[in-house]
Amino acid sequence: MTDEHSQSNRRIDRRTVLKTGAALGTAAMLPVAARPTAAIGLTSPGFGLGDLGWQDVDIEDAIPGVMSPTGTRDGAPYYRVEMRPGTHSHHPDIPDTKVWGYKGPNDAEGQYPGKTIEAAVNRRLKVEFVNELPDQHIFDVDTRVHGTTWEDYDEEWASQYDGAFPEVRTSTHAHGLHVESASDGLPEQWSSSSANGADVITGPQFEKAVYDYTNRQSPATLWYHDHALGTTRLNVYAGLAGFYLLRGPEEERLGLPSGDREVPMLFQDRAFNGPDEDEPTGSYKYPEEFEAEVSGDVSVVNGLAWPRFQVEPRQYRFRLLNGSNGRFFGLAFDNEGGTVPTMYQIGTDLGFLRDAVAVGPDQSKESLLLAPAERADVVVDFSEHAGETLTVTNDAGFPFESPSESTDGSDLPELAQFEVGTGTPQDPVVDPTSLRLPEPEQFSEQATVTTRQMGLVSPENDPSGIDTHLLNEGGLDTEPEHWGDDVVTEPQLGTTEIWELHNQTPDAHPIHLHLVDFQVVGRGPDGTDAPDPTERGNKDTVKVYAGETVRIISRFGNFAGRYVWHCHILEHEDQEMMRPYEVVTRSPKE
Numbered sequence: 001m002t003d004e005h006s007q008s009n010r011r012i013d014r015r016t017v018l019k020t021g022a023a024l025g026t027a028a029m030l031p032v033a034a035r036p037t038a039a040i041g042l043t044s045p046g047f048g049l050g051d052l053g054w055q056d057v058d059i060e061d062a063i064p065g066v067m068s069p070t071g072t073r074d075g076a077p078y079y080r081v082e083m084r085p086g087t088h089s090h091h092p093d094i095p096d097t098k099v100w101g102y103k104g105p106n107d108a109e110g111q112y113p114g115k116t117i118e119a120a121v122n123r124r125l126k127v128e129f130v131n132e133l134p135d136q137h138i139f140d141v142d143t144r145v146h147g148t149t150w151e152d153y154d155e156e157w158a159s160q161y162d163g164a165f166p167e168v169r170t171s172t173h174a175h176g177l178h179v180e181s182a183s184d185g186l187p188e189q190w191s192s193s194s195a196n197g198a199d200v201i202t203g204p205q206f207e208k209a210v211y212d213y214t215n216r217q218s219p220a221t222l223w224y225h226d227h228a229l230g231t232t233r234l235n236v237y238a239g240l241a242g243f244y245l246l247r248g249p250e251e252e253r254l255g256l257p258s259g260d261r262e263v264p265m266l267f268q269d270r271a272f273n274g275p276d277e278d279e280p281t282g283s284y285k286y287p288e289e290f291e292a293e294v295s296g297d298v299s300v301v302n303g304l305a306w307p308r309f310q311v312e313p314r315q316y317r318f319r320l321l322n323g324s325n326g327r328f329f330g331l332a333f334d335n336e337g338g339t340v341p342t343m344y345q346i347g348t349d350l351g352f353l354r355d356a357v358a359v360g361p362d363q364s365k366e367s368l369l370l371a372p373a374e375r376a377d378v379v380v381d382f383s384e385h386a387g388e389t390l391t392v393t394n395d396a397g398f399p400f401e402s403p404s405e406s407t408d409g410s411d412l413p414e415l416a417q418f419e420v421g422t423g424t425p426q427d428p429v430v431d432p433t434s435l436r437l438p439e440p441e442q443f444s445e446q447a448t449v450t451t452r453q454m455g456l457v458s459p460e461n462d463p464s465g466i467d468t469h470l471l472n473e474g475g476l477d478t479e480p481e482h483w484g485d486d487v488v489t490e491p492q493l494g495t496t497e498i499w500e501l502h503n504q505t506p507d508a509h510p511i512h513l514h515l516v517d518f519q520v521v522g523r524g525p526d527g528t529d530a531p532d533p534t535e536r537g538n539k540d541t542v543k544v545y546a547g548e549t550v551r552i553i554s555r556f557g558n559f560a561g562r563y564v565w566h567c568h569i570l571e572h573e574d575q576e577m578m579r580p581y582e583v584v585t586r587s588p589k590e
C-alpha cells in the first residue's frame with residue numbers, strides 16, 4: 001500500500017491539551033512535553049457493515065477448535081505448533097485473505113485464530129512453537145523500527161552472522177501465564193523460519209525450543225500471540241493469536257454455563273484492500289511505513305467479519321478478549337428501543353473479580369471497556385429475549401484517551417449481533433449476583449519493599465526519527481530508557497513492590513507486565529482514586545489514561561530471571577515502549 005492508495009485512510013492528530021497541573025498535587029506536577037497523539041484509521045472501501053451486512057453464524061461454529069497434543073514429553077502433554085501461512089474467509093462477501101496462523105497436528109495450514117490450548121491448574125504442558133513461515137513478510141517491514149536490523153542488537157552476537165537480517169522472526173508469548181524466563185517468548189527469543197530446510201537464526205536471548213508451562217496459578221482466560229522484537233504488530237495483525245484457557249476446580253464448582261454455552265470471543269479490528277487498490281482485493285491492509293497507532297474499520301470476532309451469532313434463549317458465559325493492535329472497545333448491548341440483558345462481569349485478566357459487576361443501562365457501568373490485551377469473563381442471560389436481535393455496540397473512540405474524553409462516539413459503533421432463537425427459554429444456570437467467586441489473592445501494601453516511579457512518555461525527537469514512545473524507569477525527571485539500555489529495574493524474588501505509572505502523554509496506554517499478576521491500588525490525577533470495579537481482581541494489563549497516575553502492586557515470584565514490561569498498543573510496543581526487567585535472587589545488602 002503506497003501513500004497514493006491510502007488517500008481514503010483517516011489521519012487523526014489529537015491535539016488535546018493535557019489536563020495536568022499544579023493544582024493536582026506533586027505527582028501531577030510533571031514537565032509534560034508530550035506531542036499530540038498521531039494515529040491512522042485505515043479504511044476498507046466496499047467492506048463496511050453498510051456494504052456487506054451481518055453474516056449469520058451459529059454460535060457453536062464460532063467457537064475456536066481445541067488444539068490437540070502431538071504426543072508426550074517428560075510425562076507431560078506435548079504440543080508442536082507450527083506458524084504457517086493459511087487462507088481465511090472473514091465473510092462470504094470478502095474474498096479469501098492470506099493470513100499467518102498457528103497449525104496444530106490436525107490442521108492443514110495455519111489457523112486464524114489459532115486453536116485454543118486447554119490447560120488445567122498445576123498440570124504441566126510442553127509446547128514447541130516452530131516458525132515455518134515464508135522468509136518474506138505479508139506486510140512491509142519498516143527497518144527504522146527498533147529490532148529489524150543487525151545494528152539493533154548486541155554487537156558481539158550480531159558479528160557471528162553475515163548476510164541479510166531475517167525479516168520474518170517469531171517468538172510466542174503465552175500472555176498472563178507465569179513461566180520461567182526461558183519459556184516466556186521474550187522479544188529477543190525469536191527464531192527465523194525453518195521452512196524448506198533453511199538455517200535457523202535465533203535471537204540473542206533464545207534458550208530453548210520446547211517451552212515448559214507449569215500452570216501454577218488461578219484459572220483464567222489467557223492467550224498466546226507473537227512477540228518478536230520490532231514486528232509484533234505485523235505478526236499479530238497477520239493472524240498470530242489464539243486462546244489459552246486455564247481451568248481449575250475452584251472454577252468448576254461455580255457451575256457456570258459450559259460446553260457450547262461457553263464462548264471465547266476475540267474482538268479485533270482489521271482493514272482490507274478494496275477492488276480499486278494495488279493489492280489483492282480482500283487482503284489485509286496495513287501501512288507501508290511505520291505509524292504509531294493504527295486502527296481498522298471492520299469488526300472481526302473470532303476471525304469473522306460483521307458476525308450475527310445465532311444463540312438460544314439461554315444463559316451463556318463469554319470470555320472476551322481485545323486482540324486489536326491499538327483499538328479500545330467499550331462493549332454494550334442495544335435492542336432498538338427494547339430492553340437488553342445485563343452483562344455480568346465475573347472475571348478479569350487473571351481470574352475472578354471480588355464481586356460481579358453489572359453492565360447495562362441503569363447499572364453501575366453502561367459499557368465494558370477493554371484495552372488491547374485485556375480480558376473479561378462475562379455471563380449473559382438471553383432467556384427473556386427469545387426472537388429478538390441484540391447489537392453489540394462500541395462506545396470507545398480511537399485513539400483512546402480516557403473514559404471522560406473518548407466515549408462520545410466511535411468510528412466503529414457496531415461490532416456484532418446476537419439473534420436469539422424462538423425456542424423454549426431455559427432458566428439461567430447461575431445467578432451471577434450471588435455467585436461465591438473465589439477470592440483473588442491480595443497483595444499487602446504493608447509488605448511493600450520498593451516503590452518505583454515509572455513514566456510513560458513521548459519525547460519530541462527520538463534518534464530513530466519516527467514517532468516513538470518510551471518508558472522511564474529512573475524517576476520522573478530523568479532521561480527515559482530505550483529497549484537496549486541496561487536493565488535498571490531489578491525486583492528481588494518473592495518481594496512486593498508498588499509501581500507508580502505516570503502517563504505523561506495525551507494517549508491511554510495498556511501496560512502489561514510479564515511473569516506476575518498485579519492489583520490496581522489507585523488511579524486518577526495523583527493515583528489515589530479507587531480502582532474501577534471491573535479491575536478489582538488479579539490483572540496483567542492495566543489501562544493508564546492520558547495524564548493520570550496508576551499505582552499497581554505485585555509480588556515478584558515464582559521465577560527469577562529476565563522478563564519485560566511494555567505498552568500493549570502493538571505499534572508502541574514495537575517501537576521502544578517496552579523495557580526488560582530482571583527478578584534477582586541476591587540480597588539488597590550485597
Ligand SMILES: [Cu+2]
Pocket residue numbers: 469508509510567568569572573577
Ligand atoms: Cu502505548
